[in-house]
Amino acid sequence: MITGAAGFLGYHLTFLLSDDYTVAGTFHEKMTSVVPVQLYKVDITDPESVESCVDIFKPDYLVHAAACADVDWCEKNPEEAMRVNRDGSAHVAEICVKHSIPLILISTDLVFDGKKGDYIEKDDPNPINLYGKSKLAGERRVLDISGDNIVFRVALLFGPDSPFKKGYIVGTMEKIRNGEKAYFFKDQYRTPLYTADVASAIDHVVQRKPSGGVYHLSGPDKLNRYEFGLKMQEAYGFKDEFLIPALMEDLPELMPRPKDVSLNHKKASSAFGFDPTDVEVALRSIIA
Numbered sequence: 001m002i003t004g005a006a007g008f009l010g011y012h013l014t015f016l017l018s019d020d021y022t023v024a025g026t027f028h029e030k031m032t033s034v035v036p037v038q039l040y041k042v043d044i045t046d047p048e049s050v051e052s053c054v055d056i057f058k059p060d061y062l063v064h065a066a067a068c069a070d071v072d073w074c075e076k077n078p079e080e081a082m083r084v085n086r087d088g089s090a091h092v093a094e095i096c097v098k099h100s101i102p103l104i105l106i107s108t109d110l111v112f113d114g115k116k117g118d119y120i121e122k123d124d125p126n127p128i129n130l131y132g133k134s135k136l137a138g139e140r141r142v143l144d145i146s147g148d149n150i151v152f153r154v155a156l157l158f159g160p161d162s163p164f165k166k167g168y169i170v171g172t173m174e175k176i177r178n179g180e181k182a183y184f185f186k187d188q189y190r191t192p193l194y195t196a197d198v199a200s201a202i203d204h205v206v207q208r209k210p211s212g213g214v215y216h217l218s219g220p221d222k223l224n225r226y227e228f229g230l231k232m233q234e235a236y237g238f239k240d241e242f243l244i245p246a247l248m249e250d251l252p253e254l255m256p257r258p259k260d261v262s263l264n265h266k267k268a269s270s271a272f273g274f275d276p277t278d279v280e281v282a283l284r285s286i287i288a
């Protein structure tokens with residue numbers, strides 16, 4: 001069972017994993033019939049709605065991808081962000097423990113402050129925005145409820161679009177095709193991760209059952225947004241004039257993002273064979 005199946009990541013997970021597993025998804029307000037699986041309407045802040053679909057579907061695993069995932073929205077709506085990302089995740093974890101269902105919580109690289117980079121699981125988190133704080137609080141509640149639970153801290157995701165969220169690649173390419181400026185920050189480093197690699201990691205966990213705790217999932221390369229833009233330019237062939245280098249201070253209206261939240265994924269590689277796709281290969285596959 002995958003929560004947030006109409007969201008950007010949840011949609012791709014549901015779609016890809018349904019090749020090999022019988023998958024059910026949960027949706028909240030926006031519903032998609034494009035996902036070829038059974039769907040349940042769930043509000044994770046209401047434990048009864050979570051439990052009723054678990055009672056019916058009886059999943060062997062639950063992947064909790066639903067969240068308030070918009071960094072700027074969370075900053076303006078801190079109580080709601082905490083209610084969903086911290087308390088909602090705790091409700092899901094409590095129901096999973098009660099029904100002996102192993103849980104994988106999807107968390108984020110934004111639990112770190114970006115001062116160090118190449119973060120390993122033992123590094124101390126120190127989120128600089130409300131989104132990161134609410135996701136970290138969710139991680140802690142989920143692991144307190146059961147040490148067997150797994151937390152995937154995933155890096156910046158890229159992939160094809162999904163019914164309700166275009167994602168970074170499609171959103172940026174639409175801007176460029178409309179002749180709008182696309183800014184690529186030179187001072188923001190991430191380890192961009194292809195959405196399909198999260199699906200593979202879940203498959204590996206189901207097959208190999210590693211011990212509970214936090215695992216970092218990141219792409220193989222640490223790149224700033226501009227370097228990522230150069231790879232997009234190579235793949236999509238747009239003109240230089242659309243590749244505009246910028247610094248975060250050039251766009252003060254955006255919430256502060258940490259400078260370097262690159263993640264080190266060695267623990268996931270040795271525990272369950274996580275092997276992320278090269279950015280160039282992933283971009284070619286998205287175009288195909």
Ligand SMILES: NC(=O)c1ccc[n+]([C@@H]2O[C@H](COP(=O)([O-])OP(=O)(O)OC[C@H]3O[C@@H](n4cnc5c(N)ncnc54)[C@H](OP(=O)(O)O)[C@@H]3O)[C@@H](O)[C@H]2O)c1
Nearest residue numbers: 004006007008009028029030043044066067069108156157
């Ligand atoms: N996108 C990234 O680059 C990235 C990077 C690192 C980590 N993550 C994590 O990956 C996960 C998925 O992110 P995403 O980008 O796919 O976000 P998304 O597209 O915004 O999807 C989130 C989903 O959660 C659902 N949701 C929100 N509130 C809910 C509630 N109260 N009850 C049940 N469902 C609710 C939303 O449904 P409605 O829209 O209908 O409310 C939406 O379908 C999140 O945990 C996020 O923190 C994402």
